[in-house]
Amino acid sequence: MNPTDTPLPFAELHLHVEGTLEPELVMALAERNAVTLPYDDVDALRRAYSFTDLQSFLDLYYANMAVLRTPEDFADMTRAYLTRAAAGGVRHAELMVDPQAHLVRGVPLEVVLEGVTPVLATSEAEHGVSTLLFAAFLRDRPEDEALEVLDRLVAAGAPIAGIGLDSAEVGHPPSDFTRLYARARAEGLRLIAHAGEEGPASYVTDALDLLGVQRVDHGIRSLDDDAVVERLVAEQVPLTVCPLSNVALRAVDRIEDHPVLAMLDRGLNVTVNSDDPAYFGGYLDDNLAALERSLGMTADQRARLAANSIRSSFLPAARRDALL
Ligand code: ADE
Numbered sequence: 001m002n003p004t005d006t007p008l009p010f011a012e013l014h015l016h017v018e019g020t021l022e023p024e025l026v027m028a029l030a031e032r033n034a035v036t037l038p039y040d041d042v043d044a045l046r047r048a049y050s051f052t053d054l055q056s057f058l059d060l061y062y063a064n065m066a067v068l069r070t071p072e073d074f075a076d077m078t079r080a081y082l083t084r085a086a087a088g089g090v091r092h093a094e095l096m097v098d099p100q101a102h103l104v105r106g107v108p109l110e111v112v113l114e115g116v117t118p119v120l121a122t123s124e125a126e127h128g129v130s131t132l133l134f135a136a137f138l139r140d141r142p143e144d145e146a147l148e149v150l151d152r153l154v155a156a157g158a159p160i161a162g163i164g165l166d167s168a169e170v171g172h173p174p175s176d177f178t179r180l181y182a183r184a185r186a187e188g189l190r191l192i193a194h195a196g197e198e199g200p201a202s203y204v205t206d207a208l209d210l211l212g213v214q215r216v217d218h219g220i221r222s223l224d225d226d227a228v229v230e231r232l233v234a235e236q237v238p239l240t241v242c243p244l245s246n247v248a249l250r251a252v253d254r255i256e257d258h259p260v261l262a263m264l265d266r267g268l269n270v271t272v273n274s275d276d277p278a279y280f281g282g283y284l285d286d287n288l289a290a291l292e293r294s295l296g297m298t299a300d301q302r303a304r305l306a307a308n309s310i311r312s313s314f315l316p317a318a319r320r321d322a323l324l
């Protein structure tokens with residue numbers, strides 16, 4: 001057996017549950033809910049999964065959410081991800097959900113939570129995958145709206161481990177969300193944010209200094225500034241890097257050019273994740289396979305990525321140690 005085939009437990013730390021909507025499920029849910037989509041069949045929809053940048057992806061990602069209407073829809077989507085992730089070696093998953101993306105189209109918070117929560121609650125028993133849920137706020141919408149939604153989540157006792165920040169990055173800096181993160185911190189929530197996906201390295205620094213994030217989603221643009229890299233190495237800030245996503249959204253030209261292994265060898269605390277696997281050509285194991293195939297990832301690098309992912313999770317110590 002090739003030593004790089006040895007199964008190692010991985011944690012997936014950067015995953016948008018709405019980004020796991022495979023074209024087949026989009027079409028099935030459209031039929032179930034009598035939602036009309038501008039595609040004749042699955043193949044036509046699949047052909048639309050081709051992007052030029054983050055915004056071109058977000059347009060389709062939000063449009064496809066029209067098929068998510070009932071708790072059962074959210075449950076089916078979440079279960080499909082966990083089944084697939086478990087088959088690919090994921091033993092712990094920290095999933096983001098975008099509450100505002102559903103609220104703006106008239107789907108209440110309760111519907112989202114009623115669908116996602118029970119599936120996550122039984123995931124460790126059913127799939128061998130422990131889970132944590134993060135509410136991600138849309139940075140291209142007003143902070144006041146995010147604050148209101150956070151208050152409603154807290155009041156409803158929503159089982160969220162923390163908050164994130166996603167959607168269109170450039171022009172929507174971390175400094176716009178300081179009150180949101182202060183409020184979440186006061187609630188004892190974990191803090192993560194997308195930074196340095198398309199936006200500059202200064203957004204990574206600002207996410208750390210102004211928002212107090214404990215983990216940075218993406219962070220690849222940190223490489224544009226050596227001082228930022230040195231700080232991230234010194235502080236061992238976890239970066240949830242998503243290689244196939246970066247290629248699909250043209251943040252990196254080709255997988256052969258992806259810096260993730262160079263980042264690892266430079267001492268950065270990087271992990272590999274799938275982001276929106278249905279849209280970007282693969283799940284966590286597909287990302288790892290691409291790194292083996294195109295970048296010659298070694299067994300040692302794979303083992304370090306696996307250990308980084310478990311250590312950078314927000315798992316309680318007992319399960320974290322059991323997975324290491
Ligand atoms: N929402 C879903 N996927 C995202 C990504 N890769 N970047 C920003 N927002 C997102």
Ligand code: ZN
Pocket residue numbers: 014015016166194217275276
């Ligand atoms: Zn993301």
